[in-house]
Amino acid sequence: MGENTRSMIFTIYGDHIHHYGNKIWIGSLIRLLKEFGHNEQAVRVAVSRMLKQGWIQSEKQGNKSYYFLTDQGINRIEEAANRIFKLKPNEWDGKWRILMYTIPEEKRQIRDDLRQELLWSGFGSFSNGCWISPNNLEKEVKLLIEKYDIRDYVDFFVSDYIGPKDHHALVEKSWHLDQVVERYEEFIEMYSKQYIAHQSIINQGEMSDAECFVERTKLVHEYRKFLFINPGLPKELLPAKWNGTIAATLFNQYYQILAEPASRFFESIFKENNDLWKKDESYDAKQHPYITQ
Known part of the structure; x- marks a missing residue:
């Protein structure tokens, strides 16, 4: 439950709190998480862990504790949002980004953490210590090199692939897209039914705001998991039976009726006991700022 609570807090920060000044009273956070069956202790433990990991910071105002995203947290939320709300695949410049590293055994923890970060950013494991991506990830790589202080152990290239195989052979070697297609199929099957059912109920005014909050957050929470398995490849490199775009359209339509x-x-909930009520004036729940065609 602990990891699940922390993950749900991330979702709520990204989908809600981020648009209201990034800061929330712990009592409001506990109240919101109660809607999903997470108790107060689980929330406090998860928040403590996020503090230690540098995702959030705390401040006291009177006898109240408020928690807000750090720069690291904001960067992660915005990067995730820009990818999760994208409806169409990237355009490709035809170049491959190659990151090669040899990290010594005594820095094994850094190597393991870096691997997770590279997977999250959409890199594929081409061979041991060699990661590739067709996407322009220079900025992300630079930040990772600084974050883990691994300048001495890495080399980064932007290059052309001239064979002897074709580009799709590189994709097949570096990613397991058939598994991603299966997961998208499961998402489409489950949420297309819910979307149709809830569309009717919401239009008739028979679904409470709290229920819509729970369903919208669960929807984002479930769809957000694709960030860890879908590398966001350009359309030229996707398999013929790619269903990610269908899933993205379904997600967008369902999101909008719940928004x-x-x-x-x-x-x-947020306004109660929050003297720092601040809403981003450009934020329109239905026209999400990150949804891009």
């Missing part, structure tokens, strides 16, 4: 009532519920 406004979900935001109303969040605001009702």
